[in-house]
Amino acid sequence: MPLIEWTNELSIGIKSIDEQHIKLVNMINALNDAKLTGSSNELLGKIFTGLTAYTQKHFTYEENMFAEYGYSHFDEHKRQHNELIAQVIELKNKFVENPQGTINDDLLHFLKRWLTNHIMRTDKEYAEFLISKGVK
Numbered sequence: 001m002p003l004i005e006w007t008n009e010l011s012i013g014i015k016s017i018d019e020q021h022i023k024l025v026n027m028i029n030a031l032n033d034a035k036l037t038g039s040s041n042e043l044l045g046k047i048f049t050g051l052t053a054y055t056q057k058h059f060t061y062e063e064n065m066f067a068e069y070g071y072s073h074f075d076e077h078k079r080q081h082n083e084l085i086a087q088v089i090e091l092k093n094k095f096v097e098n099p100q101g102t103i104n105d106d107l108l109h110f111l112k113r114w115l116t117n118h119i120m121r122t123d124k125e126y127a128e129f130l131i132s133k134g135v136k
């Protein structure tokens with residue numbers, strides 16, 4: 001069973017965003033699988049670096065949508081994104097400095113909450129607004 005299961009609960013109802021969220025879920029699951037199968041630090045590092053890069057790309061995508069449609073909670077949402085990015089970069093740097101044992105259950109469960117809480121609490125707040133503007 002994957003660490004994070006994609007369910008309807010995680011869907012915000014906008015196709016392009018759901019697809020990006022699925023990609024993030026898959027990347028965290030891949031990191032978990034790589035850890036469980038005892039993959040090399042090199043592979044773990046590649047997945048982790050990919051996750052941080054794709055997170056930044058996804059957040060920028062959302063922020064561009066907010067700007068385009070004039071979302072009123074833009075600043076608040078962007079502040080959360082900045083915090084989440086800082087957290088994941090800090091963890092990735094820790095791994096780079098000392099890879100042995102850094103990808104453990106605590107870190108994986110942190111990443112699971114890190115992503116799913118943001119989607120379910122904060123991203124869902126903008127979904128209704130964007131859908132009302134005709135975004136699908």
Ligand SMILES: [Fe+2]
Nearest residue numbers: 058062119123
């Ligand atoms: Fe998101």
Ligand SMILES: [Fe+2]
Nearest residue numbers: 062118122123
């Ligand atoms: Fe977001």
